[in-house]
Amino acid sequence: MVKKPQLAIDTRPWRDPAAKPFVRIKNVTKKFGDIFAVSDVSLDIYKSELFCLLGGSGSGKSTLLRMLAGFEEPTSGTIEIDGQDMTHVAPYNRPVNMMFQSYALFPHMNVEQNIAYGLKRDGLPRAEIAERVRELLALVKLSDYGSRKPHQLSGGQRQRVALARALAKRPKLLLLDEPLGALDKKLREETQFELVKIQETLGVTFIVVTHDQEEAMSLATRIGVMNQGEIAMIGEPTDIYEFPNSKFVAGFIGSVNMVDGVVTEDEPAHVRIRSDELGCDIYVGHGVDCAPDQHLSWAIRPEKIMLSREKPEGIHDANVTRGMVEDIGYLGDMSVYQVLLPSGKRLRVTQTNVTRGNPDAITWDEEVYLSWGDSAGSVLTV
Amino acid sequence: MKRGWFLPIAATLGFAFLYAPIVSLVVFSFNESDLVTVWSGFSTKWYGAVLADPQILGAAWLSVQIAFSAASIALVLGTLCAVALVRFRKFRGRTLLAGTVSAPLVMPDVITGLSLLLLFVAMEATIGWPSGRGLLTIIIAHSTFCMAYVVVVVQSRLGDMDVSLEEAAMDLGATPVRVFFDITLPIIAPALISGWLLAFTLSLDDLVIASFVSGPGSSTLPMVIFSKVKLGVSPDVNALATIIIAIVALGVLAATIVQLRNHNNRAKAH
Numbered sequence: 001m002v003k004k005p006q007l008a009i010d011t012r013p014w015r016d017p018a019a020k021p022f023v024r025i026k027n028v029t030k031k032f033g034d035i036f037a038v039s040d041v042s043l044d045i046y047k048s049e050l051f052c053l054l055g056g057s058g059s060g061k062s063t064l065l066r067m068l069a070g071f072e073e074p075t076s077g078t079i080e081i082d083g084q085d086m087t088h089v090a091p092y093n094r095p096v097n098m099m100f101q102s103y104a105l106f107p108h109m110n111v112e113q114n115i116a117y118g119l120k121r122d123g124l125p126r127a128e129i130a131e132r133v134r135e136l137l138a139l140v141k142l143s144d145y146g147s148r149k150p151h152q153l154s155g156g157q158r159q160r161v162a163l164a165r166a167l168a169k170r171p172k173l174l175l176l177d178e179p180l181g182a183l184d185k186k187l188r189e190e191t192q193f194e195l196v197k198i199q200e201t202l203g204v205t206f207i208v209v210t211h212d213q214e215e216a217m218s219l220a221t222r223i224g225v226m227n228q229g230e231i232a233m234i235g236e237p238t239d240i241y242e243f244p245n246s247k248f249v250a251g252f253i254g255s256v257n258m259v260d261g262v263v264t265e266d267e268p269a270h271v272r273i274r275s276d277e278l279g280c281d282i283y284v285g286h287g288v289d290c291a292p293d294q295h296l297s298w299a300i301r302p303e304k305i306m307l308s309r310e311k312p313e314g315i316h317d318a319n320v321t322r323g324m325v326e327d328i329g330y331l332g333d334m335s336v337y338q339v340l341l342p343s344g345k346r347l348r349v350t351q352t353n354v355t356r357g358n359p360d361a362i363t364w365d366e367e368v369y370l371s372w373g374d375s376a377g378s379v380l381t382v
Numbered sequence: 383m384k385r386g387w388f389l390p391i392a393a394t395l396g397f398a399f400l401y402a403p404i405v406s407l408v409v410f411s412f413n414e415s416d417l418v419t420v421w422s423g424f425s426t427k428w429y430g431a432v433l434a435d436p437q438i439l440g441a442a443w444l445s446v447q448i449a450f451s452a453a454s455i456a457l458v459l460g461t462l463c464a465v466a467l468v469r470f471r472k473f474r475g476r477t478l479l480a481g482t483v484s485a486p487l488v489m490p491d492v493i494t495g496l497s498l499l500l501l502f503v504a505m506e507a508t509i510g511w512p513s514g515r516g517l518l519t520i521i522i523a524h525s526t527f528c529m530a531y532v533v534v535v536v537q538s539r540l541g542d543m544d545v546s547l548e549e550a551a552m553d554l555g556a557t558p559v560r561v562f563f564d565i566t567l568p569i570i571a572p573a574l575i576s577g578w579l580l581a582f583t584l585s586l587d588d589l590v591i592a593s594f595v596s597g598p599g600s601s602t603l604p605m606v607i608f609s610k611v612k613l614g615v616s617p618d619v620n621a622l623a624t625i626i627i628a629i630v631a632l633g634v635l636a637a638t639i640v641q642l643r644n645h646n647n648r649a650k651a652h
Contacts, residue, residue, distance in 0.1 A: 069549075069553060070553075071549055071552075090552075091549070091552045091553050092552050092553070092554075092555045092556055092557055096553075097553055097554065098549075098550070098553045100546045100549070100550055101546075102544055102546050104544060104546040104547045104549065104550035106547060106550075106551070106565060107547075107569065108568045108569060117551065117554050117556075117564075118554030118555050121554060121555035121556050121560070122555060165550075165554070166553075168554075169554065169555070
């Protein structure tokens with residue numbers, strides 16, 4: 001798995017209100033007939049970002065990308081790239097290149113001709129084109145494959161040719177449509193790493209469309225989660241995972257336990273929620289924008305719940321419940337426990353297997369206590 | 383699956399039905415006798431007679447000229463039409479255009495021929511062009527009905543083509559016209575070749591439409607054969623027909639090979 005480099009605060013321009021965005025999507029709507037493919041999306045993307053648009057099929061992420069490339073025109077709204085209005089500029093006049101999901105390599109041209117195609121359109125001198133093609137082939141480690149035809153390459157090699165071709169014109173912005181979608185899992189993880197490296201070396205702004213949340217989490221500086229043509233949430237991977245803003249985002253990224261509850265105490269510094277499903281109160285150690293007696297949802301990730309045989313102390317007489325281990329999935333590095341609560345609700349809990357072959361591990365049909373910290377879960381009102 | 387006697391017999395009967403007439407024609411083209419139906423020995427003298435007959439040679443040359451021009455015109459027009467039909471999915475009158483383009487495929491030749499004749503006569507009367515009937519009118523008429531076949535062939539190939547190839551070229555800075563010549567044309571080239579060959583053979587074979595729109599001194603090969611047969615079947619017609627069958631068969635074979643090879647290439651690419 002690729003580890004995203006830890007960024008210092010000053011390399012995260014989206015946290016700086018004075019920073020000037022590189023790509024500015026303003027109130028963009030795209031209708032196909034009566035259907036809203038993209039509806040009132042506004043989005044700022046900064047220079048050298050690797051921004052992921054994440055969503056299921058039909059979420060409008062590809063349509064948004066195609067509008068950035070110029071293949072679709074927005075029904076309303078504007079798209080600015082590097083300070084220039086690009087809304088109605090034809091694709092062949094944009095400082096933007098795209099890597100297609102199908103790679104779209106020209107089958108009648110060899111690898112070199114494919115990469116050189118865009119440079120030839122720019123009318124570059126022949127020697128410079130040859131030099132640039134050589135550099136790109138070296139960049140994607142395909143120096144010996146220049147004279148091959150696309151059908152003589154493997155899937156991974158084709159993917160790299162497509163990347164080289166899209167980078168050839170040194171675009172200010174590179175759009176990638178499911179760049180790793182057609183590769184198998186192992187190759188995908190390697191390529192992911194290379195993609196990040198190339199992006200960091202060249203400093204090009206990347207916008208990646210993907211439906212794979214793991215891919216988005218490991219590639220992106222920021223993620224925009226899309227749902228039904230709208231942006232559900234924009235944030236850094238950790239924000240999206242740890243602090244989802246809605247039930248949709250919490251459920252879409254990773255696995256989550258979600259329960260319903262009623263607010264019983266609403267103080268500036270804490271909130272108490274009674275949940276019949278959990279069979280206990282939830283004590284949240286920070287203020288939440290809610291009202292007493294409000295019905296809402298509370299979500300907690302499986303790894304944030306602790307399992308124990310002895311009753312833990314709990315927090316303010318809350319955050320502890322009991323249940324029976326119904327099922328265990330052993331994954332090697334960790335185990336997934338499915339715990340049945342008296343209410344009939346099932347919770348998913350993961351525990352890291354710290355001890356090798358632990359003989360004392362919690363096992364099937366055991367009665368266990370479940371507990372969690374006062375900031376382990378997210379209170380979700382929408 | 384157990385193979386019974388039914389399928390082999392059905393296949394044999396079917397092929398016999400299709401090819402018995404052609405085989406008998408080919409066999410009798412090597413007949414020595416002056417009488418068409420009486421076998422008297424092997425000879426190639428009728429081939430010599432055909433190749434020495436200026437009327438037949440002239441008609442053959444005319445037919446080839448017509449077929450070549452008509453196929454080329456039909457290819458250009460048909461390709462443009464197919465591109466419009468496939469690439470511009472939604473435009474006013476698309477369904478109408480799609481329907482009317484393939485109408486000549488099912489229209490009886492007699493009607494096509496007659497309507498073209500009427501059109502040419504009316505045009506000559508009003509704008510003075512084309513003056514009289516002859517080579518030009520046959521070429522126009524053949525382009526018209528061959529175009530429908532070209533559209534069908536090119537349309538299916540264009541439909542199979544990945545649109546993102548064209549988008550990728552445009553993304554890399556190619557204008558739409560450039561994209562058409564750099565990307566679309568080379569990729570649909572096999573369909574263009576088979577469309578052209580199909581149009582060529584169709585034009586070469588046509589008797590009915592040509593009869594309507596031809597004029598004095600512009601008798602195509604099928605017309606000459608037909609008129610010869612009307613005066614009584616002579617063995618040299620058998621020889622001529624055999625030559626034509628051979629040429630058409632070669633054309634079809636070439637088209638099939640082109641398509642097959644192209645299909646294999648695509649299969650390899652995926």
